[in-house]
Amino acid sequence: MTAQTAAPEADDRVVAKGRAGLLFARPEVGALIGALAVMALFLAVAPSFRSLGNTGTILYEASAIGVMAVGVSLLMVGGEFDLSTGVAATASGICAALTAWNFGLNVWIGVLAALVFSLLVGAFNGWLLMRTGLPSFLVTLGTFFVLQGANLAVTRLVGGTVSTPTISDMDGYASAQQVFAWSVSVGPVTIKSLVVYWLVMVVVGSLVLQRTQIGNWIFAVGGDAAAARAVGVPVTRVKIGLFMTVGFCAWMLGMHLLFSYQVMQSGEGVGQEFIYIIAAVVGGCLLTGGYGSVVGAALGALIFGMTRMGINYAGWNVDWFFTFLGVMLLLATLVNLYVKKKADAR
């Protein structure tokens, strides 16, 4: 659309694209359009969606997906997959609660133990992947099953039931709650801590990906690992680092869930991993790696949150929820594809 007046002998690969072209070449544009469309739809049909006070609830729903989607989108740009993310968050919370309760330690020790545990799970995933050359789909599927079983078995072994024992009467619980599960009212809107942490993580993740050498490395290993290695990118370290980032996100979410809801249910988190991946995909991450953005994944999570809450605020029959979600996802990804094609054609 922009009239390019480039000199005829110039190489077309380095021709400036113009503002509109640059904008449409961003991976998150499709998700942005999708998010606006979903917002418009629910603003039109659901009166409760229009009240400002409910923004907090919608953002909170999005943040519970978004926190994980930060790590997952970075990992997907790096060309890998993680199926163990849903149960990993639950495992992290369980680890903190059981460590503190079983040994009678300060809750903060449990929190630190959970952080170490989550990072180790991530490191193990990455290490096994690089050592064996198996696809990450398989490696993390294994981790997923191992954690799913361990969540249940260890919780019952230590606490005697299927949810973690109460730790709210232990030292350090109150201060940990103030760190991981505070909420603040800004006028009519209640903002929960997870929303703020999510936005901070999105900004940091996005800056790292777009503005640093590490970001370039992530794109490189996702695009073509062999070529990246040939030009001196530390492929193994980058991939392990990415899995550990996912581990960190799982810890963040796990801690929030533990300190907002006081106990962890050992069976939860199964199936969530796909929702994180889908949020990243709606946000423009390719399943093949090498392309995507953290901001896009945040928008994907927002679409998810708005849809979930919007169906409820509109008072529609929830039986249709997943059907509606499926249609929504297909539309969002089609918009993505269309925008990307348009951008590439310019």
Next chain:
Amino acid sequence: MSRFSRVSVAATSAMAALALAACSSSGGKQTEEGGGSAGGVDTPEMTVAFITHAEPGDTFWDQVRAGAEDAAKKNNVKLEYTANPEGAGQSNLVQQAVDKKVDGIAVTLAKPEAMKGNVEKAVGADIPVVALNAGMNEWKDMGALSFFGQDDELAGEAAGERLTEEKAGKTLCVIQEQGHVGLEARCKGVAKTFDKSEKIYVKGTDTANVQSTITAKLQQDKSITHVLTLGAPFALIAQKSVKEASSEAKVATFDLNDEALKQIKGGGIEWAVDQQPYVQGYQAVDSLWLRVNKGASVGGGEPSFTGPAFVDDKNVDLLLED
């Protein structure tokens, strides 16, 4: 072209004839029509949010919802049913109901710790809350008005007593969802009053797995005389397993659905411990209507028990009447 149109006319009439001939003389939707509609009230419309921890597609929760909807129809209530099996998600649904400023909330408290904060918030916002099905020990502290349900452990004890009376041998207690506190409590109750029970775990969302697991267990251990399932759909699957393993074991169950009722009548299932889910849903909505319109509360601060009630071949006809 004319030949084509003639063919299509012939085809169409053949189809019509087939369709007519294909009408079933029994069963189907038409025979189920004509449920009695109850008398209505003329109070102003109110909105009730009905929030459960149901897994999608569970027959038990269909009955709870049916009871709630019938009570809603009668009381001029707009019922908004939502469900989420994950604690945090269900809690968020309560928050949303508060956002929507509904007139009443009926909620299940299977994961009381997760629900506590937002239920208290609802109570703080002067929305009447009643609890049902799960959370017998916690509903009162959260400020809920009433509770409708049964104590899982007591129901388990009742089943155990019955097994002891019947001089049952080894009995399998089949848990269909690993990590579910209520189901664990039932088997614990059974073990309290009956000494030969053994727990096995199956994956409730995977019918093939349920059947093969029970079959394998029956084949491996011939001394099993009873299979006790914790949900009606699983009793029906267990019957298949018993046949497959050519075992002599009898099937008994917690909770009911239409098919299980027919089986009890026909002798395929021995008995069921019923907590009357329809009553739970109905009472929850009804009590909210009473609260909003008459300022009344039900239960006097004690849980209102909807079970356990035994259903067997002696009283099954009462339930099969409709």
